[in-house]
Structures are given as structure tokens and as C-alpha cells.
Amino acid sequence: MPSTYIAGAGMVRFGKYDDTVSFERLAVQAGNAALADANARRPHIEAVFVGHVFGGPVAGQRVATELGLGGLPVSNHENYCASGATALREAWLAIAAGLYDVVLVLGVEKMTDRIKGGVAPDPSDLDAMHGFVMTAGHAMSAQRYMADHGASREQIAMVAVKNHAHSQHNPYAQYQRAVSLEEVLNARPVADPLGVLDCSPISDGAAAAVVCSPRGLQRLGIVGRRPEVRGIGLVSGTLRTGLYALNEEDISRRAGEQAYALAAIDPADIDFVEMHDCFTIAEIVRLEGLGLIPVGEGGRWTQEGATSLGGRLPVNPSGGLLSRGHPVGATGMAQVCELYWQLMGQAGGRQIEGARLAMSYCKGGTVSGTDGASVTTVVVSI
Amino acid sequence: MPSTYIAGAGMVRFGKYDDTVSFERLAVQAGNAALADANARRPHIEAVFVGHVFGGPVAGQRVATELGLGGLPVSNHENYCASGATALREAWLAIAAGLYDVVLVLGVEKMTDRIKGGVAPDPSDLDAMHGFVMTAGHAMSAQRYMADHGASREQIAMVAVKNHAHSQHNPYAQYQRAVSLEEVLNARPVADPLGVLDCSPISDGAAAAVVCSPRGLQRLGIVGRRPEVRGIGLVSGTLRTGLYALNEEDISRRAGEQAYALAAIDPADIDFVEMHDCFTIAEIVRLEGLGLIPVGEGGRWTQEGATSLGGRLPVNPSGGLLSRGHPVGATGMAQVCELYWQLMGQAGGRQIEGARLAMSYCKGGTVSGTDGASVTTVVVSI
Numbered sequence: 001m002p003s004t005y006i007a008g009a010g011m012v013r014f015g016k017y018d019d020t021v022s023f024e025r026l027a028v029q030a031g032n033a034a035l036a037d038a039n040a041r042r043p044h045i046e047a048v049f050v051g052h053v054f055g056g057p058v059a060g061q062r063v064a065t066e067l068g069l070g071g072l073p074v075s076n077h078e079n080y081c082a083s084g085a086t087a088l089r090e091a092w093l094a095i096a097a098g099l100y101d102v103v104l105v106l107g108v109e110k111m112t113d114r115i116k117g118g119v120a121p122d123p124s125d126l127d128a129m130h131g132f133v134m135t136a137g138h139a140m141s142a143q144r145y146m147a148d149h150g151a152s153r154e155q156i157a158m159v160a161v162k163n164h165a166h167s168q169h170n171p172y173a174q175y176q177r178a179v180s181l182e183e184v185l186n187a188r189p190v191a192d193p194l195g196v197l198d199c200s201p202i203s204d205g206a207a208a209a210v211v212c213s214p215r216g217l218q219r220l221g222i223v224g225r226r227p228e229v230r231g232i233g234l235v236s237g238t239l240r241t242g243l244y245a246l247n248e249e250d251i252s253r254r255a256g257e258q259a260y261a262l263a264a265i266d267p268a269d270i271d272f273v274e275m276h277d278c279f280t281i282a283e284i285v286r287l288e289g290l291g292l293i294p295v296g297e298g299g300r301w302t303q304e305g306a307t308s309l310g311g312r313l314p315v316n317p318s319g320g321l322l323s324r325g326h327p328v329g330a331t332g333m334a335q336v337c338e339l340y341w342q343l344m345g346q347a348g349g350r351q352i353e354g355a356r357l358a359m360s361y362c363k364g365g366t367v368s369g370t371d372g373a374s375v376t377t378v379v380v381s382i
Numbered sequence: 383m384p385s386t387y388i389a390g391a392g393m394v395r396f397g398k399y400d401d402t403v404s405f406e407r408l409a410v411q412a413g414n415a416a417l418a419d420a421n422a423r424r425p426h427i428e429a430v431f432v433g434h435v436f437g438g439p440v441a442g443q444r445v446a447t448e449l450g451l452g453g454l455p456v457s458n459h460e461n462y463c464a465s466g467a468t469a470l471r472e473a474w475l476a477i478a479a480g481l482y483d484v485v486l487v488l489g490v491e492k493m494t495d496r497i498k499g500g501v502a503p504d505p506s507d508l509d510a511m512h513g514f515v516m517t518a519g520h521a522m523s524a525q526r527y528m529a530d531h532g533a534s535r536e537q538i539a540m541v542a543v544k545n546h547a548h549s550q551h552n553p554y555a556q557y558q559r560a561v562s563l564e565e566v567l568n569a570r571p572v573a574d575p576l577g578v579l580d581c582s583p584i585s586d587g588a589a590a591a592v593v594c595s596p597r598g599l600q601r602l603g604i605v606g607r608r609p610e611v612r613g614i615g616l617v618s619g620t621l622r623t624g625l626y627a628l629n630e631e632d633i634s635r636r637a638g639e640q641a642y643a644l645a646a647i648d649p650a651d652i653d654f655v656e657m658h659d660c661f662t663i664a665e666i667v668r669l670e671g672l673g674l675i676p677v678g679e680g681g682r683w684t685q686e687g688a689t690s691l692g693g694r695l696p697v698n699p700s701g702g703l704l705s706r707g708h709p710v711g712a713t714g715m716a717q718v719c720e721l722y723w724q725l726m727g728q729a730g731g732r733q734i735e736g737a738r739l740a741m742s743y744c745k746g747g748t749v750s751g752t753d754g755a756s757v758t759t760v761v762v763s764i
Contacts, residue, residue, distance in 0.1 A: 001480055047616075053439050057462045058747050061618045061756055071636070073616035074756060075468050076460040080439045086457050090472055097478035098383055234429075234455035236443045254453070365440050374443055374456060 001096045001262070005217055005226040006380065007210040008038025009340040011333070014174040014205035014325030016112050021204070023055050023110040027063040030206035030330075031106055038210035039220050045210075046100040047073040051087030051107040052329035053080055054114035063106060079234075080364025081276065083107065084207065084332030085376035089232045091211045101216035107333030108206035135199060137246075138279035139191035144246040145281060146193075148296065153193050155299030157184040159280035160197045160322055162308050167319025169349030172334070174203050174325030184280075198280040203325030207333035209340065225382055227343040227358075231262025233377035236365075249289025251375050252361070256290035259377035265357060267291050270379075272342065272352050273313065274335035274360035277320040283307075286361060287315065290377070309350060317342060317350045328364070335360035336378060343382040357381045383478040383644075387599055387608040388762065389592040390420025391722040393715070396556040396587035396707030398494050403586070405437050405492040409445040412588035412712075413488055420592035421602050427592075428482040429455040433469030433489040434711035435462055436496035445488060460711075461616075462746025463658065465489065466589065467714030467758035471614045473593045483598035489715030490588035517581060519628075520661035521573035526628040527663060528575075530678065535575050537681030539566040541662035542579045542704055544690050549701025551731030554716070556585050556707030566662075580662040585707030589715035591722065607764055609725040613644025615759035618747075631671025633757050634743070638672040641759035647739060649673050652761075654724065654734050655695065656717035656742035659702040665689075668743060669697065672759070691732060699724060699732045710746070717742035718760060725764040739763045 010033020012026050027050070035045070048069055050060030060076040079086040084107025091105045121128030128134075145151055161181050167173040179197055187195035210220075217226060233255040260267055273292065277283035284298035292313060293301050301307055307315040318324050318338040321331060339358045341347045360378045392415020394408050409432070417427070430451055432442030442458040461468040466489025473487045503510030510516075527533055543563050549555040561579055569577035592602075599608060615637040642649055655674065659665035666680035674695060675683050683689055689697040700706050700720040703713060721740045723729045742760045 057435050057460060058756060061461075061747065064618060071617060071619040074461075074618040075472070075616065078439060078458040078460060079443075079456075090457070090475070093472070093475045093479045093481060096480070097475045099475060099478075234457065235453060236446060236456040237453040365443065374440060 002098070003214055004092050004095045004229045005212050006229065006336065006340050007212045007217055007220055007222055007226055008034050008040065009209045009337040010034035010037050011172050011207035011337050012205055013172045014203045014327060014334070017110070017204045023059065023108060023113070024063050024066045026110060026204060026206040027106050027108040028066050030108070030208040031067045031104060034104065034208035034210050039222060040102065040210050042068050044102045044220060045069055045072065045104050047094065047103045049075055049077065049087040049091040049103060049105045051077045051083035051332060052109055053078055053083055054109060054111065055329070063108065069104070079374040079376070081278070081328045082332055082362040082364035082374050082376045083329040085360070085362045085378055086234065086332070088211070088332065088336060088378065089234060089376060092229050092232055095211060095213050101213040102219060103211050104208060105211055105333060106206060106208045107330040109327035109329040110204045111202050111327055112204050135191045135194065138281055139194045141246045141285060142193055142281040145285060149299065151299030153185065154181060155303045156193070156280050156284065157181055157198065158302045159277060159283045160184045162302060163277060163316045163320040163322045166309055166317050166350055167323030170319050170324060173319040173323050174201060175323045194279060200278045200321035200326040203327040205325060205327035205330045205334065207330050207337050209333060209336055227340055227380045227382045230265065230379045230381050231259045233258030233262065234374065236374045247285040249285050252286045252289030253291065255375040255377045259359070259379045263379040265379060269357050270359050271355040271357050272317060273315045273358070274318060274338050275315050275320060276361050276363045277316060277322050278326060280322065283315060283320065286363070290361060309352065314352050317347065317352055332362045332376060335362065339380045343380060384480070385596055386474050386477045386611045387594050387596070388611065388718065388722050389594045389599055389602055389604055389608055390416050390422065391591045391719040392416035392419050393554050393589035393719050394587055395554045396585045396709060396716070399492070399586045405441065405490060405495070406445050406448045408492060408586060408588040409488050409490040410448050412490070412590040413445070413449045413486060416486065416590035416592050421604060422484065422592050424450050426484045426602060427451055427454065427486050429476065429485045431457055431459065431469040431473040431485060431487045433459045433465035433714060434491055435460055435465055436491060436493065445490065451486070461756040461758070463660070463710045464714055464744040464746035464756050464758045465711040467742070467744045467760055468616065470593065470715065470718060470760065471616060471758060474611050474614055477593060477595050483595040484601060485593050486590060487593050487715060488588060488590045489712040491709035491711040492586045493584050493709055494586050517573045517576065520663055521576045523628045523667060524575055524663040527667060531681065533681030535567065536563060537685045538662050538666065539563055539580065540684045541659060541665045542566045544684060545659060545698045545702040545704045548691055548699050548732055549705030552701050552706060555701040555705050556583060557705045576661060582660045582703035582708040585709040587707060587709035587712045587716065589712050589719050591715060591718055609722055609762045609764045612647065612761045612763050613641045615640030615644065616756065618756045629667040631667050634668050634671030635673065637757040637759045641741070641761045645761040647761060651739050652741050653737040653739050654699060655697045655740070656700060656720050657697050657702060658743050658745045659698060659704050660708060662704065665697060665702065668745070672743060691734065696734050699729065699734055714742070714744040714758060717744065721762045725762060
């Protein structure tokens, strides 16, 4: 497929914003930051792709109007927590099809407004309606992982310790302070063995990127190198195929294979990963599902620092969902911002030196997973 | 852009379905009909694009699973009443980009479940929140049209007479009986001058198409000609630029120009139109906005039968939204089904003989239109 580049990126600091900061205002701030970073003026932008879950009908059009981009082609894309990355996918396809040269992609969510009590399960998700909600599912995943692989509770907790340590260097993260292993282990219990520090928070936020064809880069007057979107995998399916296959992560495996094939890369060459760590254990089992870490070794890798900054495969240099926060429709684009900043060498205190090939991974869907799950994997190189 | 074809189409009869017929079941029935029509077995399908407004998060993934297409890339697309056509647009781009050869596109909505009292205005739509709701807007449009162009109430009512006459030949239409001019004029008043027969109903329904590259057609073993998607316009913007420009239809003009340019056609060559007649007057002013009828002449054209079957430019041979019904996310794909059946010569008693070039037009968005409007125009030829 024709080449597509990220010309610039921008986001707001994730967090909990009060009623004076609207969904639209978050998106406008992120969009303006991306436009400025890409050296793009409004007439450069040919279309706007917006990912969100709870913004309501034609939320993207309201955002485009407030951004001063009213009139353009605008489309809204929803794939639950993978909505932002799905919007990027549609932009990537539109550029590859030759329809546009310069577009703006936004992921945005104001969760504190819309779902004060957390994400409600869909009525069709019978498991969740009977109490097998998201946290319960991940707690069972953790129990299963420990039983199957002899992993320790401490190894799982170390995901939170690591990601919060990384977040100290990310000015856009909702939380920017380190937490100790003891704090994670002694945090308020949520679903055994997971405590509150094993869970990503409810967040508001927006993240954006300007995405271009080679001609689009020229039009923006960009002369230096920019990260190329090498491939985006999208699959759907079952999150968990049964109680004894809780961590099979077939959906992650398939999404990874699709992205690696499109990008024509060996996953062993990936320099770092932005991972959908909605819960500590999720980071571990998804890295294994994607084939980035041998099955059963994720706990040990984490404990030994292999997934920390400076380790063999840094995971979530941004702080991940656990620390950066998780405004669901924005997360995919926040991951892409981090890929961009790292590959451009602009990641400050969390910079991974010499990173050339990176991947982000997003998962969205209902918990029981007989239906409704969707996954995106984005591979970017410079 | 590379060629994209419609290999098959299918829909359910639109109407009001009770709780025993779910959103998913409507979509599955339409999807299966399209698959059968395209001679497609499940392994042929590489991705699923779903347009809907009120289905809830990852509704498309639930549909794909129930269709036996679980696991595939699935994405949900929302642009209010233009959601179905927006899903088609994304499929068209994915095929043009070379990513897929055979995909399924679905538009679906179960309105009677989700919005029993009608479509609520977005809280950001201050005009609508203060009573300037959709029907009021179209009533003002009708008053303005009559004042500006000397059109009569009867001319506007004739849109309903015409479209209901057409619907008698459409087995998928919610209403399939003719109405007289007297019935329209004497119907229960809604917003002066519009009565209930000037308004499209609340509906449930689903419509689908299998969309292919040339290689995809081969793969399905299709040897005859199939309609080609020549261009899809998408714009956003302001529905009405002010009280004295209520019928300016700048948004329609821009969407049409975009589609005509992509399709490389002269709109004068269009053989028939599927039009977003959510209200009688809307059909008239949008035809004018699209440059298909001279401004101010739409009422007369309608009265004289120029937009009827057998007329100079048949509009809404299907019966349109007024008669076929308007399950918002499904409408765009129902229009595409009609384009397909007409161009394939399969439209039965409503067949337009010799039709070769056709267009559908969808508009979605909030009523006051300082933001939130989006429009798609699809041009198809055989």
C-alpha cells in the first residue's frame, strides 16, 4: 500500500476535567497542538477522522466546527477502546486510496461527564450482566496466569510500578508519580488479586495526529523524516475462549500477525511497545499473545526490568493506560502520539535512544467476549 | 481511484418490529440476503463495515458474530442519518487502498427500542433545545420556499403522493399504499404547513451490500456486469445559514460537486435519484441544492410528474424515506440497495428502464446546523 506518514502529533494532559471543559474543548486543544506540530494551517487539512465512544451522534462534526475545520468531510468511528486507532486506520486507508494528502485524526472522550459510574456492560453481554464485569475478568486472568506459569502476585504488581515510574517523565499523563511495590500490593482491593493500582482510571482526554501522503509532507513544507504508518491490524472476536483458556489471547495473536504482515516486519525487531494495559495483568498476557514475549515469561520479564525503560523491550514508556489514563476513545491516538514523539526523539526524560520501529496495541469490547471484541495494532517506523 | 463494485444487495422490510426482533437479527437477515445475492460464502468476506447511530458500542461486532463472520476486521461508523453511506465510503476506501477484495457493508437501526420518543436533540444544539426541532426547521423551510418561489402547499404535498405511489411496488417499504393529495393535505398537522404525511416515520430496519474489487468479483464467480461505485462525496457544515437562507442548501451543493468530480460525470446525465426525503420539502430543496433541478422549480417539477416514475428525472423510485421508512443508520444502505436493483434491472414494478447512472443522497446532523451536519452522496453506474 502507498506510504502514509505522521506529520505531527498533539494531546491534552489526560485527567478528570470538570463541566467547564467540554468534550469539544479537549478535542480542539489536542487538534490545535497536532496542527501546530505538523506546521499545518487549516487550509491544508482535507478531512477529519474522529474516534470516540460516548460523544454522541456527529460529535466529530461539532469538534471540526470548533476547530475551524467546519465544512470538511468528517466521520465518526467507534470500536470501543480501540476507537482512536480505528479512526487512524480509516485515515490511513483514505490516504492509501489516494483520496487525500493531509488529514487530521482525533481520539477524544469525556468519560467523567457521560459514564460517571464506569462503563456499563451491554445488555447482550450476559456474563457481565450477571457480575462478570471487566475487573472480574482480569482478576480471573491474573489467577489463571499465576496458576499456569508459577508467576507471583509481585510480578503482576510490578507492571504498575514500572508504568508509574515511566509516567514521571510524561507531562501528559494523568498520574505522574512513582508508586512502590508495597503501595500496589496494599492498595484497596478491587477483585482478588487486583487492587486499585492494578486498574486504569476513569479519564477525560484527547489526542491527535496529522497524517499525510508523501505529497502531503511536501505540502506542509516538512523536510526531515517523519514516522511512517507501516501497517494497521484490525480483528474482532472472542476475548476469552473459556475458563481454562482465559489467557490464550487468540485475538491479540491474530491482530499482531496481520500488522506484522502488512508492515513486512519481524516482531523481534520492534524497539518498544505502547500496550493496552487497562489492568496490570493485561499488559503481560497481551505481550505474550502478540508473540513479543514467550508465553509464561511476561511476569519474570517485568520483574527483571526487561520491559522497563532501558530494558530489552520497553513497554509503555508513556506510563500506559495505568498512569497516562484511559479516556477510551482517545487512548489509541495517545499511543500513536507516544510512538511519534519517541521515534522523533522528542520524548524527553522517557526517550528510548535509537528507537526506529514501534508498535501500539489497543483492545476494545465487552468482557465475556463471545462477541463484541475488537483489536487494533499499529506499526510505525522511522 | 481503483474500481469498486456492488456484487449483491439485500435488506429487510423496514417497519416497526417488537422486542422479539433485535437489532442484531435485523442486520443478520439483511447481511445474509446480500451474501446470497452476491453468491458469497462466509470465507469470501474479508471485513465488515457497519453504520448505525443507536446500536451502542461495538454493535457491529455483535452483528458480525451472529452472522457467522466473527473474527474479521469490523468497524462501526456514525454520521447520524448518513451513517450507512459513511460505512460504504469506508469500505470503498479500503478496497481502493488495496487492503480487501470482498467486504460486507451494513446499515442498521432499531429505533423503536432505543429512541421511543423520537430523536432527541444534542444538548449542544441550543436551537433544538429551545424548540426549533427538526420538524419545525423543515416547516420553516417549506414556508420560506413557498414565499420565495410562489410554490404551493399542494406542490410540496405531491412529494408524499408521488413517493407513496412508488412504494406500492417496493416489497421492502414500511408503507406500501398510495395516498391521495387530499389525504396529505388533511393529515394531522405537525408543524404548519407540514402534516404527518409530510414526515418520514420512526422505523426499524437493516440493509446491506457486498462490495468488491474487480478481483473480488472474479473470486465470487460473477461474470455479468455489476454497478460500480464511481464516487462518494462527504462534507460537513451548516444545514441552514440563516432564516433568509433556509433553503440555500450549500451543504448539498458541495457534497454533489465532490461526488460529480470524483465520478467524472455531468449531473445532467443522472438517470434517477434516491433522495433523503425525511420531509416532503427536503426532497425539493435538496434536489435543487444538488443542481439536479433549477432553484425554485422543484415544486412545479413534482406537480407535473417530472420526478415520478416515467418522468424526466425519477426521484425515490423506492418510495423514499417517507414510505420505505427511515431507520437512520440503515437508510444510506437501503438507498444503495435501490440503486443496485434498478441498475441490475431487478426493481420489478418500479423499474426505471435503461437506467445506467444513479445517485443517492443522505443527510445527517442536528437541526439548527451551526454544527454537526454531514452529507454523503453516492454515485453508481453500470
